[in-house]
Amino acid sequence: MSDFKQMKLDDPIETTARMESERGLAALSWAIISRGSLVDISDAERDLVDRSDHMCAGAIDGVVHAIQQGGDPLGDAFVRLRSARKRRPMGAVYTPPEIVDAMVGWIAARGQPARIVDPGSGSGRFAVKAGRTFRDASLVAVELDPLAALLCRANLTAAGLNGRARVVVGDYREADLGRCDGVTAFVGNPPYVRHHQIEPQWKQWLTSSAAGRGLPVSALAGMHIHFFLATLLHARPGDLGSFVTSAEWMDVNYGRLLREMLTDGLGGESVHVLAPEAIPFEGTATTASVICFRVGSEAPSVKMRRVEKVKDLSNLTRGRRIGKQRLRQEKRWSPLLTSAPPVPEGYVPLGELCRVHRGAVTGANATWITKANDPALPTRALFPAVTKARELFDSPDGVLLSFAGLRAVIDLPADLSELDDEERFQAERFLRLAEQNGARSSYVARHRNPWWSVGLRSPAPILATYMARRPPAFVRNFAGARNVNVAHGIYPRELLSGHLLNTLAASLRNGVSVALGRTYAGGLTKFEPSEMERIPVPNPDLLAELSQ
Numbered sequence: 001m002s003d004f005k006q007m008k009l010d011d012p013i014e015t016t017a018r019m020e021s022e023r024g025l026a027a028l029s030w031a032i033i034s035r036g037s038l039v040d041i042s043d044a045e046r047d048l049v050d051r052s053d054h055m056c057a058g059a060i061d062g063v064v065h066a067i068q069q070g071g072d073p074l075g076d077a078f079v080r081l082r083s084a085r086k087r088r089p090m091g092a093v094y095t096p097p098e099i100v101d102a103m104v105g106w107i108a109a110r111g112q113p114a115r116i117v118d119p120g121s122g123s124g125r126f127a128v129k130a131g132r133t134f135r136d137a138s139l140v141a142v143e144l145d146p147l148a149a150l151l152c153r154a155n156l157t158a159a160g161l162n163g164r165a166r167v168v169v170g171d172y173r174e175a176d177l178g179r180c181d182g183v184t185a186f187v188g189n190p191p192y193v194r195h196h197q198i199e200p201q202w203k204q205w206l207t208s209s210a211a212g213r214g215l216p217v218s219a220l221a222g223m224h225i226h227f228f229l230a231t232l233l234h235a236r237p238g239d240l241g242s243f244v245t246s247a248e249w250m251d252v253n254y255g256r257l258l259r260e261m262l263t264d265g266l267g268g269e270s271v272h273v274l275a276p277e278a279i280p281f282e283g284t285a286t287t288a289s290v291i292c293f294r295v296g297s298e299a300p301s302v303k304m305r306r307v308e309k310v311k312d313l314s315n316l317t318r319g320r321r322i323g324k325q326r327l328r329q330e331k332r333w334s335p336l337l338t339s340a341p342p343v344p345e346g347y348v349p350l351g352e353l354c355r356v357h358r359g360a361v362t363g364a365n366a367t368w369i370t371k372a373n374d375p376a377l378p379t380r381a382l383f384p385a386v387t388k389a390r391e392l393f394d395s396p397d398g399v400l401l402s403f404a405g406l407r408a409v410i411d412l413p414a415d416l417s418e419l420d421d422e423e424r425f426q427a428e429r430f431l432r433l434a435e436q437n438g439a440r441s442s443y444v445a446r447h448r449n450p451w452w453s454v455g456l457r458s459p460a461p462i463l464a465t466y467m468a469r470r471p472p473a474f475v476r477n478f479a480g481a482r483n484v485n486v487a488h489g490i491y492p493r494e495l496l497s498g499h500l501l502n503t504l505a506a507s508l509r510n511g512v513s514v515a516l517g518r519t520y521a522g523g524l525t526k527f528e529p530s531e532m533e534r535i536p537v538p539n540p541d542l543l544a545e546l547s548q
């Protein structure tokens, strides 16, 4: 063990020097830790301390003072010394104080927890802030990186919190947090590590732990998702949590595990997504989200909002309530963040009457779209379709009466034995050519079974464009054309008569402005299906009245 008693602790120049190497930081941290009670360090930390250049730890008083004033000079030095590239495999990105304050403030507004757990504590920004806020709470910081753990111990000691703190050096997923009779508040910034850097043993842990809870799982989930699941496993009903993490989980397939946890056992209370321009984490380009939860809560809704600036996070009780039932049905959550248009008296969101579906994605339009009567293909595999938005914008009076001018999508049956000999010959000749042109190796083709089956939906009675510098065109599809993904299809949930559909299409044409969609640079406005489903339309009674 190092003999730090011999150190000279009053030299500010030495302190600056310590901040310029990881070994120096370890020495400086140990000098601070030695003043308190968190000295019972792990073997990995001891190893670092022993290897550290500890001839002198410098004048720690200045560092201790800075910590007592609310700074994190040790954490700042760590981030400076270890490049972003080196920190990436551990997902080590430290949280700015405004975000830490807002999240701890959210917990404070809910009472006094008996214990704070800071998972992946880094230098302990959350543990220290929470320790100062909750004067009777015990503190548990869990950190895998021994140097970060030393910084955390030093911070807790300098802040005078060491007497009620414990630093666990190990993996949060299997950490023993000990018992707590009161409410535990989990607060922190789970490491963002992509799945290909996660060892198979932990992927297996994720799969079996999620399955044990009946939750859907994907091996593509990153470490932040592992931390949420670990929290659910560590927590008891009534425990609180506030985590800041990236926001991609809202829309990607592997994020479904977290989405389901929030609508179920983890008890999501609110989700706040920071606009990408806010860039709260230096050196990273990810969109951030702050997620607040109360384990086991059965509240029927989750508050959700988009936040333009970090300072707007200060009140984490804000947001628009979205029913958990609805959230369970949505595959992507970020479209729900755009504020819903007010629904006037007598109107309902389109989604109550109809589902809006994207058009088919062929994977290679040059292969799968051809002229309407292509003689080289079986007639029954040719489906006249809207393949250009212009075909809808140009439909006179918002009505598509015939297939004239439309091209066709080639949608062969999954089982080619359904075709007669001549048709089969044509189909096989086409598929050989398509394969030669690379159509089989496209991402979309590789993910469908069989690779040639485009899988068109039935004709939608109303078709809508969804991306343009003008409001969408809503067109009554009397022709029965199919559509690729240049247009959405609007399908009534229950049978609607032709009259009602005409009135509905007319109402959409007259009532929709670009303000209801999402506008991108250059004024391009896009309506995702879920955004289109929020457009107010007359309710069935009013539709019937207007149809007279």
Ligand SMILES: C[S@@+](CC[C@H](N)C(=O)[O-])C[C@H]1O[C@@H](n2cnc3c(N)ncnc32)[C@H](O)[C@@H]1O
Binding pocket: 090, 091, 092, 093, 094, 095, 119, 120, 121, 122, 123, 124, 125, 126, 142, 143, 144, 145, 148, 170, 171, 172, 173, 188, 189, 190, 191, 192, 223
């Ligand atoms: C995003 S940083 C957050 C640091 C600190 N909580 C903050 O917000 O300033 C994530 C931290 O988790 C640690 N970490 C990574 N994997 C871990 C694991 N499996 N168990 C515990 N900690 C881990 C990293 O070393 C890093 O310090």
